[in-house]
Amino acid sequence: MDIVRHLPHHDVVFPEIFCHFKIESLFQLRLVSKCWQSLVTEYFRRRQNLDLSEFGQRVTVDAFLLMTSNNKVLKQLLVPEATSWLMDKHLLPVIHNCFHVLTDIDISNCSQLSSSSLHSLAANCRNLTKVSLKGCIWVDKDNFKQLVINNRGLRKIDVSWCWSLDDDCLINAAFSCPFLEELILSNTRTASDSALQIIAMKYKELKYLSVKGCWQVTNRGIRAIGDHCKDLKVLHVSNCLGVTEASLARLRVRGVAMDVPVPFEDSLIEIENAMDTIIKPHMCLHLTALSHPVLKEQKRTNCQSRSMKRN
Template sequence: MNEGEINQSPCITRLPDDPLYVIFEKLENNCDRESFGLTCHRFLDIQNLSFRCLNLGYVAHSFRTRVKTDPFILDKLLNRFKQLESLSLTNCYELSDSDLTILENYGFKLRSLYLSFCPRVTDISLNSVASGCRLLSIISLSNCSITDSGLETLTKSCKSLVEVNLAWCLSITDHGIQSLIQNCRQLKALKISWCNKIVGVGFQGCSAALAYLQVDCCAIDPMGISKILSGGGLEYLSLCNLNKCPRGHGLGAIGSGFAANLKILDLKMCTSVTDDVIISISKGCPLLQEWNLSFCDEIGYPGWESIGLYSDDLKTLHVNKCVKLCDRGLLALGNGCKRLSMLYMTECRLVTRYGIRIFKSLRADVEISKKVVSTIYPYC
């Protein structure tokens, strides 16, 4: 074979970029993809430009440690993987505002950004994110040192946010929530647990798109409850350990019609919830599939009876340490709740072995578990 024939011979490296991208995407395991990138410089470029997700927080999660970030290395990685759509820096404990200024240049294609447990991240970082990451749809800022001002700046630029995690952001108030609610009308999921300066009034005028809301251990008051429900689209609501609604005052609004789409309701440790509240919710939330009432001390027979009568779609019920649940109330649940399949029940001192035996004879299809579930997650 002469030199001219060699130069004209078929070679995969002469293919244009598009089919090479297709070939790379067809590779099913990481080993094959790494081998592809080691073939030549051009193939390495194809590999780098096909990289969509970078998780630097994975090391911390795997080895239960805090990750130290090197700004130089982070800059190199973001310069190499220019098509990144998801970046996780969770648990990068020493990550600082100056480290994140590079997002102004490299974050233009990011859709998801995870900065949870990065306590040195402040409003200055949110300015960088707002400047460089305008396509963001998901951001996690749990345990970051941000304020209403930074959140307002972020939401004015990143209006396509659909999932936001602000848990343990202790300086966030209803003013910041109002900015988020008004600027991001596509917002679907929000976590604000342990934000103890939020009372709920910032949810006034929230969109019907808001479907998943976790507000555990906040200072939500009766007025705040009504504002939270005002959008009418909630399917998942967690209000664990609510202590600003004496005798459940305000919680009855959940059954007033604004939460008719609710499928999961977590009221664990809402110790002042009364029978009237349970009756209202049972009647007003016909689609409810999972309900956590663990540690709710004040629910008596009328409450359990109403659940049996009206919660036709209920599949899972948590009643751990409900001290007023008795054999009669358990039987009322058994006679109703035709779709019930899982009952989490332990330390209900008025429920006897005889009562459990009668329940099981009526409802052999229901599994009884002594497990205490700490968090209920939305159904996918």
């Protein structure tokens, strides 16, 4: 501790040493002494990213408050699957303190939260680039619209299983966030071809799109995506019964990765075409050889010889 005490905390200890520690190790370090406890607390107060993705429900409220209280520089907050402990009263202070710098937030499947948290994000944050609201059935239309309007720099939106959102919300996002690269609409139920056509025309930089489980999406919407989103790299369309190879084939040729395989009958056609390229040249060569004049005469002589032997 004496060595660390004489090192610059903000310039050396925090950015060069503590940043390599796992969160569990930092909490264990707090138990060593009051000096270490104070130092770790100060580090959390100045930490710019907090990723609790691997912990889920194992985080306690006290631990979360210790890591976030008095922090006014937090840019990234990832707390997915905090279904049993994260509530509005715990999250709202963080948003209030860090709204001016917060760029990336993931509160997927945080079922104890409410629209109050979304309202705070929508009303205060202006610099968000990534928002993950997967499984947050409490997400409402008005606050979502306000969120995208106030954050034109959004690059990723995940609203999977947000059943209350409709085409109007998605179209509103398309007009508000022109730089979006990743859009996840899985199982939103109401997403349709009409929304996809607007999305296709507005999201020129779209690279990742998931509409799996969106039963209203058909080939018409996917064709629009293929026509306009030239940078698309990944497309998820599983459980979209109205989407077939009629719209997917051209995207496969472009190298777009998909979560549905090529239908079996199409694979057979490909095999048949491949076999044709191998067998047909040999067949043509064989027929050409049989039609050669010298070979024809030799074949006639052989037939006569066999006939004389029989007689």
